[in-house]
Amino acid sequence: MSAIQATIFNKAQLELIDMMSFVRSPEMLSQLKQIISDYFARQAEEEIDRLWAEGTLDDAKVEGFRHLHERTPYTDGK
Secondary structure (H helix, E strand, O other): OOOOOOOOOOHHHHHHHHHHHHOOOHHHHHHHHHHHHHHHHHHHHHHHHHHHHHOOOOHHHHHHHHOOOOOOOOOOOO
16 A cells, blocks of 8 residues: 655745746746746856856866766666
8 A cells, every 4th residue: 555645845836836827828838937947047057157256167177077977877676
């Protein structure tokens, strides 16, 4: 028997769910998704700029990312 777990939403999630009542078409949903995507892209860009300005990120580190191969090892459970 599986147990049913309740999902507890945080304040931001509840606000987004409430705003979804205003989405009336696939086009509106697409626009909203683009706006949210743009927001997070800006946040990432600002963080990259901050890391670059403080010297944590530089050309050598970025070049190292080109050769980075991090993969999750999977086992067959044996």
